[in-house]
Amino acid sequence: MPAGKKRTDWRRSPCPIACSLDIFGDRWTLLIVRDLMLGRTRFRDFSASPEGIPTNILADRLERLLQHNVVEQIPAADGTKRLAYRLTEKGNALRPVLKAMRDWGLAWDKSTRVMLSPKSV
């Protein structure tokens, strides 16, 4: 199977948690969503995040998020012909998930800290 073309037409169970995990159950996807919530919009922005996501994984995850209508492409804000990404309504609805995870991390891992900008996750 070609890279980034993982099948999404099959589910392990009707459980909403299991189905959610089939979309973003990995170590990278929600970091991209986090970045989008922080106002980052472009490939290079996600690539520049401190966790250092490999570019092939980033491309793969963006494709998956597009296919699941969690993100969409828009013209870049700088007037160039390049594209940017933004969260759809479905993607924005992940905010409580990210918030709960952030709260849990902050509460139970004292070495973590928020390093967040305006739109606060």
Add this chain to the structure above:
Amino acid sequence: MPAGKKRTDWRRSPCPIACSLDIFGDRWTLLIVRDLMLGRTRFRDFSASPEGIPTNILADRLERLLQHNVVEQIPAADGTKRLAYRLTEKGNALRPVLKAMRDWGLAWDKSTRVMLSPKSV
């Protein structure tokens, strides 16, 4: 590196979300946590869940959850010498994360449905 002994002494960033994902950022771990929240306590219970987690993955994830103090072992309730698992306070604190994920799944994937028991996630 031996199975189940993934290094946990290093973090990608101080972000609480990234650190949370280093613990449960995969397709299976939160399903075990879900099962624990539903009152399931033993290896065979997790193994019997509809998603069908492979036993080697299950053993690996339980070990990881133990090391991160998300779950702990207790004597089995049936009086035998076998062990069971239960969530620690830290593990129980994941309830809002699971709830947010369940709500999101239910809201945006119409083919999902809750199939939950008493303690409702």
Add this chain to the structure above:
DNA sequence: ATTATTACTTGTTAATTGCAAGTAAATTAG
């Protein structure tokens, strides 16, 4: 026109996953 940046893709190696089978200890059946 030349150089640099962007947004990826490709190749290669390392690690992880999933399936099947195996195992040792504990429990149950006879």
Add this chain to the structure above:
DNA sequence: CTAATTTACTTGCAATTAACAAGTAATAAT
């Protein structure tokens, strides 16, 4: 008590996925 069964894993292995490095085509800047 002995034998069969169940439990809670472990092991082997093929297949998938991840990580790192390098490459590339299309803009964009100088």
